[in-house]
Amino acid sequence: MNEKEISLRRTFAIISHPDAGKTTLTEKLLLFGGAIQVAGAVKSNKIKKHATSDFMEIERQRGISVATSVMSFEYNGTLINLLDTPGHKDFAEDTYRTLTAVDSVILVIDSVNGVEEQTRKLVEVCRMRDTPIIVFVNKLDRDGKFPFDLLDEIEKELKLSLHPLSWPINMGKEFKGVYNLYDSSLNLFTANQKSTEENTIPIPDINDPLLDERVGERDAGQLREDVELLQGVYGDLDVQRYLDGKVAPVFFGSAVNNFGVKELLDTFIRVAPVPQGRYTDKRHVEPNEPKFTGFIFKIHANLDPRHRDRIAFLRVCSGRFARNTYYKHTRVGKDVRFSNPYSFLAREKDVIEEAFPGDVVGLFDTGNFKIGDTLTEGEIMQFTGIPTFSPEIFKELVNKDPMKTKQLEKGIQQLTDEGVAQLFTQHGGNRKIIGCVGELQFEVIQYRLLQEYGASCAFMPLSFYKACWITGDKKAIEDFARFKQANIMQDKDGNLVYLAQSEWFLNTERQNNPAIEFHFTSEFK
């Protein structure tokens, strides 16, 4: 039973540098899946409601996709769970966490801009767990970089081995379409924003004069040369190497024109990995194990501002999740059950009776969950691989309204449980330092503390370079913590963290304390 359910599912995310076309591609995929009916729905609804939405007022104000949401839809009998990620770099941690819950990604690259800053970081995170990647080179309707140069740039800059499965015929105004290398067909370009039809002509023999007829002699000649070269260099795609995260298939197209998207999707459901197992601190969990396990990778606050409810996003890892059934919340050792778990199918959030590996379930939470929490049928273990990275910016939290101290404490605790930012509390003291990736996060925190908890705060900038989780000899750590009292903090789980003022200080401490290890992430082997 489970095997069948598992084989039907694909859980993935689309990642890109902002503006490369992630939202546009998402929308086109949803159109194919029948999850939305008209083009433009995603953009215009980005903030208001429904699948792609983001409920926070702050997003409306800023037009930035702050939160991660989930869109589930069916396409040709495959159940696709698409996890959306915020494009803005200040929310990169949110994206990294979401990537722990997917089995593969589609990476969108703008053919004009090539590899950009966020692209590099995202691919690095994918590489940490060998997540399979399919590349979609977008905006072929514009004059971009030459395809061979682009491939070269992507391979070099991202240290990815590529395998083109389609090849463009010109670009910009001259863009005529793509030739599919895997099924030897010509896909003619028509600027087309609405329909999902494509103009595909099978040309099994690239020397067929039909090609000259359709794209002209000059372009047909060039294409033949290119294809010969490509076939010589790449040969056939080794799907296993893709699944192992060693080679990335590449497609070319234009998302806004809905061109090249269908073949991307068709290939995706054919080759993309089914839900995969995950590591825990005790053992590796396989998806086809009979007992249910899952972990929380995202917590979203206040769907309804009148209530302080949160939604915890659970990725099912094994077995079958059922409504109204008691599961073990392994961190706190309590049994919990959920009467209204919901899925993110199509346009509505539906209460569900059951869910299977690869699915993402929304659980109402009144403050019991933290990112990384694990649910099981009783086995005590914790899913790993959801590391916290050292923040880039540190500021001290200052309470501006002593009458609201309690609200502030609660608010900051809950917001950091959600993963909005990292909270470091002075070891043996009460100073609170907030660590974020970008300035915008501080504004979000300040805004939310006021709106949701009625607490007003300010942030005092601190000039720390990195947060380092410290491990090693107990006595050495005790001594170090005593000498460096002002720089020693505890993270949300009580782990000791050293805040280094500069790289020089960190290197000096490393040299002076050989019995202590300094880590830039909260997870280490």
Ligand code: G4P
């Ligand atoms: P993001 O989510 O990765 O940030 O990118 P998004 O889809 O919002 O796309 C960024 C811009 O690129 C949008 O234009 C979008 O229309 C455009 N775009 C997406 N795909 C293509 C394509 O294939 N060709 C061309 N030429 N443009 C494309 P915008 O002006 O920022 O927004 P809009 O007013 O057009 O919606």
